[in-house]
Amino acid sequence: MAEAVYSTATLKDAGADRFDSLAGKVHPAILKALENMDYEYMTPVQSKVLSQLPTLQSDCLVQAKTGTGKTIAFLLPVLQSLLTGPAVPRGQVAVLIMSPTRELAQQIAKECDRLTACLPRRIECHTAFGGTTRNANLSRFMNGNPTILVATPGRLKDYLTEEKTVARFDNLRCLILDEADTMLEQGFLQDVRQILRLLPPKNTGWQGMCFSATIPDKIRDVLSTVLAKGYTSVSAIDASEPPTHARVPQFHVVIPTVQDTFRALLSLITFEIKESGEHPKIIVFGTTANLVALYAALFRGLPNALPVYELHSRLSQPQRTRTTDAFKVAEKGILLATDVVGRGMDFPNVTSVVQVGLPMNGEQYVHRVGRTARADKDGRAVIMLTQAESFFLNVNRQLPIQPYAHSAAILADSAAADQAAAILATIDEGTKQKGYSAYLGFMKGFMHKLRLSPEGLVAVANDLAILGMGCPEPPAMEKKTVGKMGLKGVRGLRPYAVFRDVFSALLSRCINARQCLHKAGATA
Known part of the structure; x- marks a missing residue:
């Protein structure tokens, strides 16, 4: 499955309901597509949504963990409603699905296309998210027939600022919030509120469906806008x-x-790699995009290394899509990533998840761990922290994190130290500078917990650059960047030398000109 906590074997052993039992309730073309997708048994959330809703058009709040088959659970009801209800006017969005990340939006759209592949008439599923060419995508949206739209909040809000685009939502029949808690935790609360104000009001009769692993207080007011009073609550969490x-x-x-x-x-x-057996498939999470890029450069420098994949927000959307698709089908490899894959994404057969540096909180740590040991497969998780960062272990004692058996060997590994130094010496200074700057920006938020002053933070970052990356001196920082970080005037930072370089160039020209004049005078 696209989301694969369950396997066919475990569902069969658990006596799960079969999809073919829905004959007469779900369009035969959808059941045929499910068969082609090798979906034989329903996961608990799929079974409960289809059996507990008063009608397939009922509003609902569904609580289910990531990776339990939620996509099919909300696509089946809305597709069935589209096929049996009044025709949707061409060019109108009937189903709007909001997702917190581009990758999850793409995954939902791909699942939708597979589920509608056998229909007698095509239902177009469009996507809208950042990192792509806005005008080209908007043109495709306006000229197409986007019956279903899967969008991230930022790009959707952008679309809805144009009057001609807003009109495409006049016939909205269903609004789905997927990973609602994550979407609102990631700072999209204001965007979602604004989007809801721009869409047709709830009293026009559209169906609301919210899927979330947790129900924090801050999403309650959003739920009251999306869901009608008396909505059905469904829980697939045992x-x-x-x-x-x-x-x-x-x-x-x-x-x-x-x-x-x-x-x-x-x-x-x-x-x-040794622990992972014949096909090691490892995800390494870094704290920022530029640090991940630096780690990727490090691993690409290894001789006879595993395939190296890189996934973060600094890459273009086509690059991210290619990487996501490639790592999904890869038998082995190392994916260096940020939290663009931390939740909702499924990569089959991941043997290990490694986290480098501090997670923002325990929940982020848990979501990353959840990228392994899926669909009855084995998996492991390791987090690497500095001594100063190890407070994370003390404040998250509820997490079953044990000492790594090879810690002493890792710290004494002189061969790895020599190898790292040799590779880092070949990495361009620009990549190192961006990693240094990213480290400063990220760790600024932990100064209090690390008991560091601004000068202390800069000193630690300088050690990372000089003693860790092999830089001859601390990388230069632009004045604007230093100001945004709140580190203006802090000792230890090296200002960007553009003005010094320009002055040196002008001075050199003046000296050369003077020498030329002197020579000309002597010749005369």
């Missing part, structure tokens, strides 16, 4: 079942200081 992450063996490696990051990471991955 209180007696241990959380997915609790079934994953989890370990920690504590390194002395941040300057040890690169050599320790190389050594750690070597051990994880």
Whole structure:
């Protein structure tokens, strides 16, 4: 399945309902598509949504974990309603699905296309998200027949600022919020509120469906706007079942200081490759896009290395799509990533998840761990922290994180240290500068917990650059960037030298001109 906590074998053993039992209730072309997709049994959330809703057009709040088949659970009812209800006027959006990330939006759209592949008449599923050419996508949207639209909040809000685009939602029949808690936690609350104000009002009769793993207080007011009073609550979370992450063996490696990051990471991955068996498939999470790019450059420098994949927000959308598709089908490899894949994305057969540096909180840590040990497969998780960052382990004692068996060997691995230094010496200074700047920006938010002053933070970052990356001196920082970080005037930062370089060039020209004049005078 596109979201694969369950496998056919476990569902069969659990006595799950079969999709073919829906004959007469669901269009035969959809059932045929499910068969072609090798979907034989319903997951709990799919079964409960289809059996517990008063009608397939009923509003509902569905609580289910990531990776339990939620996409099919909301697509089946809305597609059936589209096929049996009044025809949708051409060019109108009948079903709007909001998703927190581009990757999840693409995954939903792909599943929708597969599910409608056998229909006698095509139902177009469009996407709208950032990182793509706005005008070209908007033109496709306006000239096409986007009966279903899967969108991230930022780009959707952008679309709805244009009057001609807003009119395309006049016949809205269903609004779905997928991963609602994550969407609102990631800062989209204001965007979602504005979108809801721009869409046809709830009293026009459109169906609301909210899918969320948790129901935090801050989404309650949004729920009241999306869902009608008396909506149906469905829970597919078994209180007696241990959380997915609790079934994953989890370990920690504590390194002395941040300057040890690169050599320790190389050594750690070597051990994880050995632990993973014949087909190691590892995701390494970094804290920022530019640090991930630096880690990717490090692993690409290894001789005879596993295939290296890189996925973060600094890449173009086509690059991200190609990488996502490639890593999904890869038998082995290392994916260096940020949290664009931290939740909602499914990569089959991931053997290890490694986290480098501090997660924002325990929940983010758990979501990352959930990328492995899916569909009855084994998996492991390791987090690597500096001694100063190890407070994370103390404040999250509820997480079953044990010491890594090879920690001492990693810290004593001189071969990995030499290898890291040699590769880092070949990486361009621009990549290192961006990694340095990203580290400063990210760790600024943890200064209080790390008990660091601004000068102390800069000193740690400088150690990372000089002793860790092998830079001859701290990378230069633009004045504007320093100001945005709130580090203006902090000792230890090296200002960007553009004005000094320009002055040096002008001075050199003046000296050359003077020498030429002097020579000309002497000749005369």
